[in-house]
Amino acid sequence: MHIIMQKIMESERMQLAFAGFDEYNKRDPKVITTEGEGTVPEEYFFALQLYNWVKKLEPQASEALLLASRCQHIGRWESPRESYPEGKAGYLNWRSNLAKYHAYVAAGIMGEAGYNEPEIEEVQRILLKKQLKTDPEVQVMENALCLVFLEFQFEDFSEKHDEAKIIRILQKTWGKMTGPGREAALSLNYSEKAMSLLKKALGA
Numbered sequence: 266m267h268i269i270m271q272k273i274m275e276s277e278r279m280q281l282a283f284a285g286f287d288e289y290n291k292r293d294p295k296v297i298t299t300e301g302e303g304t305v306p307e308e309y310f311f312a313l314q315l316y317n318w319v320k321k322l323e324p325q326a327s328e329a330l331l332l333a334s335r336c337q338h339i340g341r342w343e344s345p346r347e348s349y350p351e352g353k354a355g356y357l358n359w360r361s362n363l364a365k366y367h368a369y370v371a372a373g374i375m376g377e378a379g380y381n382e383p384e385i386e387e388v389q390r391i392l393l394k395k396q397l398k399t400d401p402e403v404q405v406m407e408n409a410l411c412l413v414f415l416e417f418q419f420e421d422f423s424e425k426h427d428e429a430k431i432i433r434i435l436q437k438t439w440g441k442m443t444g445p446g447r448e449a450a451l452s453l454n455y456s457e458k459a460m461s462l463l464k465k466a467l468g469a
Contacts, residue, residue: 279331282380286339287312289340290306290312290340293307293308293309295308311413312339316331321449322408330402332375336367341367343366367392405445408449411441415438419459423459428465432466435466
């Protein structure tokens with residue numbers, strides 16, 4: 266009986282955290298138009314897609330991984346790239362500070378939902394992609410992030426940049442993924458143009 270009650274409490278905490286993450290991401294002023302739901306806040310939409318991909322890639326995903334997937338880019342619009350200097354150094358500094366900001370915002374919401382410090386730190390470890398090459402959970406997250414890009418952002422990205430840049434980005438994306446991610450990527454529906462670019466990037 267005690268174990269059952271503990272599981273119920275854990276589930277309630279997670280749902281509270283999800284609700285907090287979603288409410289925060291719904292503040293994103295930038296919207297995206299979807300086929301099923303119409304117009305929705307962009308980061309809220311992408312958070313749900315990332316969560317769904319993590320569940321597909323790892324059906325037995327831990328609570329920490331599921332929580333991290335729902336808040337990976339929480340509040341991203343609050344720190345725009347334009348607020349940092351141009352160039353590689355500015356970009357890297359922006360990415361580093363942004364990741365820490367996501368971890369900070371997520372910690373506050375998790376704390377309100379009833380999580381303790383060690384549990385929060387476990388989620389932050391995934392958010393900050395610590396030990397990417399050796400931690401299976403962090404790699405699942407990386408695979409899922411790449412798949413969200415390929416499924417929902419790649420087509421639009423390919424219309425805005427030259428072919429050489431697109432191919433470099435695709436090759437970099439492919440290099441971040443492991444077998445399960447690559448297999449899922451090849452199963453996605455691409456336009457003829459997008460598939461041609463992907464094949465060029467992979468040397469196929």
